[in-house]
Amino acid sequence: MKLKPTLRFIMGDISIKIIPLYYLASICLYSALYFTGDTSGLAAPDVFGSLLASSFFLIFVLTAMTANRSLRFLVQVGISRDTIIVANLLRAVILSAAISMADRLLSLYMTFLTGGFSQKYIDPVTEFGVSDSCFPYYLLFEFSLGFGCILFMILLALFCSMIWIRLKLLYKLLFLILSLFIVIIYTDTYYGIDFIAESVGYDPLMTAVVIFVFFFGSALISYILSARRVPVRD
Amino acid sequence: MKKITLSGISKSFGGSRALENVDLTFESGKIYGLLGRNGAGKTTLLKILYGILYPSSGRVLSDDKEIRINDNFLGNLFYVGEPDYFPVETSLRKLFSETKYFRPEFDTEYALSLTSLFGLDSSKSLRSLSTGQRTLFKDILALSSGASFIFLDEPILGLDANRRDILYRTILGKYNESPFTIVISTHLIEEISSIVEHVIILHEGRVVRDEPLDSLLASGYSVSGKKDAVRKYISGKSVMGIDALGGFECAYILGARQENGHQDELEFGRLSLQKIFVQMTGSKGGDDK
Numbered sequence: 001m002k003l004k005p006t007l008r009f010i011m012g013d014i015s016i017k018i019i020p021l022y023y024l025a026s027i028c029l030y031s032a033l034y035f036t037g038d039t040s041g042l043a044a045p046d047v048f049g050s051l052l053a054s055s056f057f058l059i060f061v062l063t064a065m066t067a068n069r070s071l072r073f074l075v076q077v078g079i080s081r082d083t084i085i086v087a088n089l090l091r092a093v094i095l096s097a098a099i100s101m102a103d104r105l106l107s108l109y110m111t112f113l114t115g116g117f118s119q120k121y122i123d124p125v126t127e128f129g130v131s132d133s134c135f136p137y138y139l140l141f142e143f144s145l146g147f148g149c150i151l152f153m154i155l156l157a158l159f160c161s162m163i164w165i166r167l168k169l170l171y172k173l174l175f176l177i178l179s180l181f182i183v184i185i186y187t188d189t190y191y192g193i194d195f196i197a198e199s200v201g202y203d204p205l206m207t208a209v210v211i212f213v214f215f216f217g218s219a220l221i222s223y224i225l226s227a228r229r230v231p232v233r234d
Numbered sequence: 235m236k237k238i239t240l241s242g243i244s245k246s247f248g249g250s251r252a253l254e255n256v257d258l259t260f261e262s263g264k265i266y267g268l269l270g271r272n273g274a275g276k277t278t279l280l281k282i283l284y285g286i287l288y289p290s291s292g293r294v295l296s297d298d299k300e301i302r303i304n305d306n307f308l309g310n311l312f313y314v315g316e317p318d319y320f321p322v323e324t325s326l327r328k329l330f331s332e333t334k335y336f337r338p339e340f341d342t343e344y345a346l347s348l349t350s351l352f353g354l355d356s357s358k359s360l361r362s363l364s365t366g367q368r369t370l371f372k373d374i375l376a377l378s379s380g381a382s383f384i385f386l387d388e389p390i391l392g393l394d395a396n397r398r399d400i401l402y403r404t405i406l407g408k409y410n411e412s413p414f415t416i417v418i419s420t421h422l423i424e425e426i427s428s429i430v431e432h433v434i435i436l437h438e439g440r441v442v443r444d445e446p447l448d449s450l451l452a453s454g455y456s457v458s459g460k461k462d463a464v465r466k467y468i469s470g471k472s473v474m475g476i477d478a479l480g481g482f483e484c485a486y487i488l489g490a491r492q493e494n495g496h497q498d499e500l501e502f503g504r505l506s507l508q509k510i511f512v513q514m515t516g517s518k519g520g521d522d523k
Contacts, residue, residue, distance in 0.1 A: 002305045002336060005335055006336075009335070073319060073320060073321060074336075075284075075285070075319060076319035076320060077332075077336040077337060078284070078305070078308035078311060078312065078336065078337065079308070079336060080303055080304045080307075081285065081303075082304060083304075083305055
């Protein structure tokens with residue numbers, strides 16, 4: 001299997017080089033907003049939400065630019081579908097993890113700019129106002145939100161690949177529904193893992209694992225089965 | 235890999251059948267001509283072999299063993315066809331090096347030498363080339379690929395007579411140097427009859443002829459002369475078809491030449507590949523499908 005050159009080829013696409021530029025531009029933009037005194041739009045939760053939205057868009061555009069182009073060239077030079085699928089899966093995982101992590105770091109930077117790490121509260125003993133620092137790593141590695149985002153982005157990346165390599169509408173819809181399910185379950189605090197775990201009477205972690213295996217596994221299998229036979233666009 | 239066999243290959247697109255129960259074997263070290271009218275299924279067949287399309291049914295065998303189309307199998311093959319699967323904004327030189335990246339056996343030096351032989355500028359992008367130049371680029375890529383089975387789909391599309399001649403000589407030169415299998419699918423039948431050894435004729439998705447060129451050409455003969463004399467001669471014989479021109483006719487007959495009393499008024503000749511092809515695949519003006 002010529003996996004290494006294939007992965008290197010699809011990761012080395014010119015569009016991938018947009019990612020660092022995108023984050024550099026984001027940092028410059030938010031810093032400019034901060035230094036011009038306009039911090040109203042920089043509240044951490046809002047920023048994180050908009051970061052996610054723009055990252056999804058970024059993944060969509062990146063995949064749109066590369067998926068079909070890569071597929072055509074790789075097929076032309078004699079790379080099998082199996083190799084292309086495995087390389088695309090790895091690419092989706094690497095890109096999604098990198099983008100999710102970059103989003104969290106950018107969000108931390110925003111939080112730092114807006115002073116969000118310092119929380120003021122009244123000391124019950126002295127009754128004076130006291131500032132305390134949040135532990136930023138908690139925000140970075142907090143389980144459900146970050147995990148949900150990574151999963152969702154992986155699915156989105158694969159979904160985009162499917163769109164651009166002309167799969168059947170049924171597969172596309174299935175993927176979209178599964179992606180939405182996953183993001184709701186892993187990120188929504190009300191209808192999320194805790195709610196489902198409580199409803200079925202299981203441990204929340206076990207519930208999360210079962211849901212992950214079921215939805216994510218079925219999404220991957222449907223991707224692999226369908227992508228294996230998709231025709232190359234002339 | 236000594237041979238590739240297609241066994242019972244069928245392919246449908248929606249309700250339309252492109253290939254029907256095709257059984258074929260490509261042996262190593264032979265030049266094949268794959269002939270058929272537009273829509274006969276030639277490109278579909280080649281794309282199935284190269285894993286670009288998947289058959290609706292049937293098997294692909296390598297040296298009589300059923301195989302899964304993987305990188306190892308595809309490494310022995312190279313297909314180029316009419317659609318450009320290459321990034322068109324990339325220069326030819328870069329495309330050569332990218333191909334080499336995936337196919338270590340690719341001969342970049344040979345590719346560059348052919349590029350200058352055909353008068354192409356390797357620093358130019360694929361987008362800037364004419365149809366004929368793009369065809370040449372793909373032919374060069376295939377001939378330099380180092381693959382033992384090369385499939386050329388319309389390798390002379392848009393080429394002028396001079397370049398076609400150079401291309402045929404280049405193919406034969408390369409073939410004589412180290413024999414490989416080359417399958418040429420084209421509509422310029424007479425031209426390739428000088429280089430192919432084995433002919434496969436597809437018609438409406440089925441194989442109607444699969445035999446060595448010599449044997450195909452020897453399978454019949456033509457007879458021409460005045461209409462009445464030709465009609466008398468062909469009576470009771472297996473006639474593939476007749477061309478009429480005024481009071482003269484030329485009949486194409488299958489089987490060995492037989493003597494009878496009318497031969498003084500008649501002229502006998504060999505069948506040409508193009509005549510056989512036309513007679514076997516019909517003379518309707520439209521496409522097959």
